[in-house]
Amino acid sequence: MFLGTMIYALINSAILALMAIGFNLTFGISGVANFAYGAVYILAAYASWLLLNLTGISFWLAAPIAILLSMAFGAGMYRFVLLRVRGQALSEVIATFGIGLAVLELFNYLGLVGFEYTLPVLIDESFMIADTMVDMQRILIVLMAGLLVAGLWAFTHYTRLGLAFRGIAQDERTALTLGMDSDRIAMLAVSFGCGLAAFAACIVIPLGSISPSEGYEVLIKALAVCIIGGLGSTGGVILASFLIGFAERLTDAYISSHWTMIVSLAAILIVLVIKPSGFFGRQKELEERI
Amino acid sequence: MSRLNQRRERIDRGIKARAGDVFALCSWREMLYLLAPRLIPVVGFLGLPLVLDDYWQRVLLSVAVFALLAISWDILSQSGMISLGQSLFFGLGAYCSGILNHYFGWHPLIALPAAALLGGLVSTLFLLPVLRLRGVYFSMVTLIIPLMLVRIVEATKIFGGTEGLSGIAPLPSKWVEMYLIVAVLLGVLFGFRRMLNSDYGLVLKGIKDNDRSVINAGINIYWFKTQALFIASSIGALAGAFMTHVYMFVGMPVFALDYSILPIAAAVVGGPGTLAGATLGAVILVPLSEILRGIGGLRIVFYGIFLAVFIVGLPEGLFHYVERKYHQFERWVEVE
Amino acid sequence: MGAAPILEVRGLYKNFGGIQAISDLSFELAEGELLGLIGPNGSGKTTAVNLITGFVKPTKGDVFYRGRRITGVAPYAIVGMGIARTFQMVKPFYRLPAYKNMIIPLYSPRVKKMAGGRYGDRDAVALDLLEEVGFERDAQVAYKTASALPQGYLKRLELAKAISLQPDVIILDELFSGLSLAEVASIVPIIEKLGMEGKTIIMIEHRLKELFRIADRVVVLNYGQKIADGKPEQVMESDAVKKAYLGVDA
Numbered sequence: 114m115f116l117g118t119m120i121y122a123l124i125n126s127a128i129l130a131l132m133a134i135g136f137n138l139t140f141g142i143s144g145v146a147n148f149a150y151g152a153v154y155i156l157a158a159y160a161s162w163l164l165l166n167l168t169g170i171s172f173w174l175a176a177p178i179a180i181l182l183s184m185a186f187g188a189g190m191y192r193f194v195l196l197r198v199r200g201q202a203l204s205e206v207i208a209t210f211g212i213g214l215a216v217l218e219l220f221n222y223l224g225l226v227g228f229e230y231t232l233p234v235l236i237d238e239s240f241m242i243a244d245t246m247v248d249m250q251r252i253l254i255v256l257m258a259g260l261l262v263a264g265l266w267a268f269t270h271y272t273r274l275g276l277a278f279r280g281i282a283q284d285e286r287t288a289l290t291l292g293m294d295s296d297r298i299a300m301l302a303v304s305f306g307c308g309l310a311a312f313a314a315c316i317v318i319p320l321g322s323i324s325p326s327e328g329y330e331v332l333i334k335a336l337a338v339c340i341i342g343g344l345g346s347t348g349g350v351i352l353a354s355f356l357i358g359f360a361e362r363l364t365d366a367y368i369s370s371h372w373t374m375i376v377s378l379a380a381i382l383i384v385l386v387i388k389p390s391g392f393f394g395r396q397k398e399l400e401e402r403i
Numbered sequence: 404m405s406r407l408n409q410r411r412e413r414i415d416r417g418i419k420a421r422a423g424d425v426f427a428l429c430s431w432r433e434m435l436y437l438l439a440p441r442l443i444p445v446v447g448f449l450g451l452p453l454v455l456d457d458y459w460q461r462v463l464l465s466v467a468v469f470a471l472l473a474i475s476w477d478i479l480s481q482s483g484m485i486s487l488g489q490s491l492f493f494g495l496g497a498y499c500s501g502i503l504n505h506y507f508g509w510h511p512l513i514a515l516p517a518a519a520l521l522g523g524l525v526s527t528l529f530l531l532p533v534l535r536l537r538g539v540y541f542s543m544v545t546l547i548i549p550l551m552l553v554r555i556v557e558a559t560k561i562f563g564g565t566e567g568l569s570g571i572a573p574l575p576s577k578w579v580e581m582y583l584i585v586a587v588l589l590g591v592l593f594g595f596r597r598m599l600n601s602d603y604g605l606v607l608k609g610i611k612d613n614d615r616s617v618i619n620a621g622i623n624i625y626w627f628k629t630q631a632l633f634i635a636s637s638i639g640a641l642a643g644a645f646m647t648h649v650y651m652f653v654g655m656p657v658f659a660l661d662y663s664i665l666p667i668a669a670a671v672v673g674g675p676g677t678l679a680g681a682t683l684g685a686v687i688l689v690p691l692s693e694i695l696r697g698i699g700g701l702r703i704v705f706y707g708i709f710l711a712v713f714i715v716g717l718p719e720g721l722f723h724y725v726e727r728k729y730h731q732f733e734r735w736v737e738v739e
Numbered sequence: 740m741g742a743a744p745i746l747e748v749r750g751l752y753k754n755f756g757g758i759q760a761i762s763d764l765s766f767e768l769a770e771g772e773l774l775g776l777i778g779p780n781g782s783g784k785t786t787a788v789n790l791i792t793g794f795v796k797p798t799k800g801d802v803f804y805r806g807r808r809i810t811g812v813a814p815y816a817i818v819g820m821g822i823a824r825t826f827q828m829v830k831p832f833y834r835l836p837a838y839k840n841m842i843i844p845l846y847s848p849r850v851k852k853m854a855g856g857r858y859g860d861r862d863a864v865a866l867d868l869l870e871e872v873g874f875e876r877d878a879q880v881a882y883k884t885a886s887a888l889p890q891g892y893l894k895r896l897e898l899a900k901a902i903s904l905q906p907d908v909i910i911l912d913e914l915f916s917g918l919s920l921a922e923v924a925s926i927v928p929i930i931e932k933l934g935m936e937g938k939t940i941i942m943i944e945h946r947l948k949e950l951f952r953i954a955d956r957v958v959v960l961n962y963g964q965k966i967a968d969g970k971p972e973q974v975m976e977s978d979a980v981k982k983a984y985l986g987v988d989a
Contacts, residue, residue, distance in 0.1 A: 618818075
């Protein structure tokens with residue numbers, strides 16, 4: 114029983130990490146807090162679903178297309194909306210929030226909810242680990258999360274674009290003087306973040322069905338993980354995902370499922386009081402803003 | 404006529420120039436020019452309840468409440484804090500007033516101001532840790548907390564849980580309800596407008612514009628931000644407390660996203676940076692939202708689109724545009 | 740002599756994630772002195788000032804003001820104690836008129852304290868202060884929007900903001916940079932007057948000729964370390980200083 118709880122806690126952490134990584138990446142690189150993140154997650158899910166059910170192509174094709182579409186959406190959002198308010202953090206927040214809202218509520222209005230709105234699992238099998246039944250999809254989630262983190266690490270350390278990302282994240286001005294186009298990189302950062310959201314949607318949604326209110330849930334979870342882990346730090350996202358993932362699962366198993374949200378909120382409040390910028394967050398010292 | 408050797412010139416209207424000095428007192432026309440912008444909302448809000456039917460009176464009530472939330476948002480935004488969760492203040496105020504009345508039997512007219520201050524205090528305490536961080540954190544936390552509070556109330560069933568607290572005492576009469584909120588709105592609008600235009604307001608705006616400079620002037624910016632937060636959240640809490648007594652009920656819906664979104668849309672559309680703009684936005688959007696009630700959730704889609712479009716395309720908002728037209732006119736002149 | 744130094748910096752170190760910006764910096768400042776803080780670009784002059792004024796916390800070491808340890812005190816509080824500074828990149832509130840820019844420092848608790856508990860007419864004080872630093876009252880320059888003013892006036896505005904706080908120590912970060920010789924010549928008397936009023940002044944400067952005419956003492960930094968400390972003429976004779984500025988092996 115205990116082992117089962119641990120396994121599900123791990124799975125929960127993986128899901129959280131998958132959801133938060135895109136948001137964290139976008140913010141860490143371009144400083145843009147993409148409040149339309151949850152909307153992109155749902156958008157990708159519906160796009161996949163449409164491709165699957167209207168054109169009959171296999172999921173292995175539909176998912177990548179959906180991911181690409183989301184990336185295009187992100188790039189478009191940056192090019193046509195965010196670019197005009199670049200630098201004014203407050204306007205960026207409102208703009209992305211407005212877009213995210215419009216998209217999610219549109220889906221809500223269209224009423225595309227129900228059991229038939231779901232994405233297929235990749236491999237339909239289950240395993241017995243110790244005395245718990247675990248389905249393949251969940252195991253896949255953990256694997257994918259791990260691969261994603263490793264892949265991102267490799268990307269940002271070994272490819273030109275990835276290194277450019279890190280450069281801009283560290284010091285935008287210097288990067289500019291070295292010829293990196295900060296606007297182009299920011300657009301890519303938003304686009305990548307959206308792509309990661311889409312990726313997460315494609316593997317996590319199969320566990321249930323698509324519902325627009327899930328979009329808000331995803332945004333909340335991503336924000337919670339980023340606040341605790343620290344905006345801009347991948348290590349922080351991992352740590353925070355584990356923390357919240359395990360805390361939630363353990364609360365659910367040993368206290369009651371009602372208290373999981375309280376635990377998360379308490380965790381956020383405690384972190385805010387002790388180390389407001391999150392575990393690995395770097396709050397820029399005043400002089401860096403001078 | 405070729406526009407190549409012409410330019411557009413924008414100058415004050417004659418009446419503005421004449422009304423700009425003590426000579427305005429010599430003429431009724433000039434005095435009216437100065438007073439009209441201030442009289443319109445006052446006369447409007449005080450007079451409309453007398454001529455509207457019940458349904459539209461309710462709408463006016465709603466306008467006043469959302470105007471207060473929009474003003475609260477605008478005060479925060481002028482101090483450099485973008486709140487994505489006005490429903491936090493609204494909800495906390497609503498619950499405080501409901502609890503004071505339901506469990507302690509306080510009379511609504513006493514519970515109201517108490518709940519406003521208490522709600523403001525709790526909100527400020529929640530947000531105190533993030534005041535030192537980048538503005539984005541403030542937005543994130545204001546977004547999350549009300550959404551989490553809803554789930555907590557649902558899960559732990561405190562304060563009535565999913566059913567909420569009903570049987571909350573109403574205000575003495577329909578007219579008291581109406582004129583109380585109108586009086587509060589006008590008081591808040593003109594009073595805090597004055598405050599924001601004073602030197603104190605200048606410091607707040609300075610904090611938003613260039614906080615390093617304000618720190619360098621020996622001012623504790625976090626204390627000032629805390630003050631602005633307390634003021635704004637108390638106004639929001641007051642709105643929430645008021646509605647508790649209008650509906651005679653308080654429950655999870657008070658933390659609904661609607662109470663967060665509409666005020667932002669109202670302030671952004673009406674004119675960010677002015678309380679009058681926020682009020683104007685509410686006056687436009689709330690009745691519009693009522694008329695469009697038939698299309699249900701599609702309204703919020705429009706709010707979202709409005710938000711994005713206005714903040715990018717017309718950041719000055721409608722109020723500034725109208726104000727400019729009122730005071731100045733444009734014409735083409737020859738380039739010398 | 741025996742009078743305690745008004746400002747003392749002891750063994751300051753500052754490390755920015757791998758870059759040692761300041762190493763073992765120590766010096767004293769007597770009341771009423773005008774100290775020049777010079778050194779090649781990137782030698783840590785502004786960082787040193789940031790450390791003194793609390794905008795940056797040192798990795799090691801202490802700063803003492805009137806014998807009291809102020810390391811780690813919040814910058815706004817340090818201003819309240821009487822140390823004011825200007826910034827190298829002037830960033831006024833562009834959309835406001837020049838005199839309105841002065842309102843914020845005049846709203847400072849320090850001003851209230853120095854005026855005995857009341858603020859007084861901020862607008863009038865602002866106009867007076869601006870006139871003192873050279874904003875011609877007849878031409879109503881003080882009423883012009885900050886975005887319309889040339890650099891010389893903006894620098895003076897920055898100086899006026901510091902003076903308005905009635906500090907005992909004023910730190911000027913490259914006040915002369917970007918100014919013409921005439922503009923510098925017109926600002927120097929204002930600084931001299933501050934000195935005569937008994938204020939202690941630190942000036943970071945690259946324009947050494949103008950600085951050496953008014954400085955009592957000079958501290959030279961190179962790569963975050965102090966390489967010379969003494970009268971201007973003595974310091975410029977030092978081999979270490981010549982090497983730092985000119986790269987010449989003397």
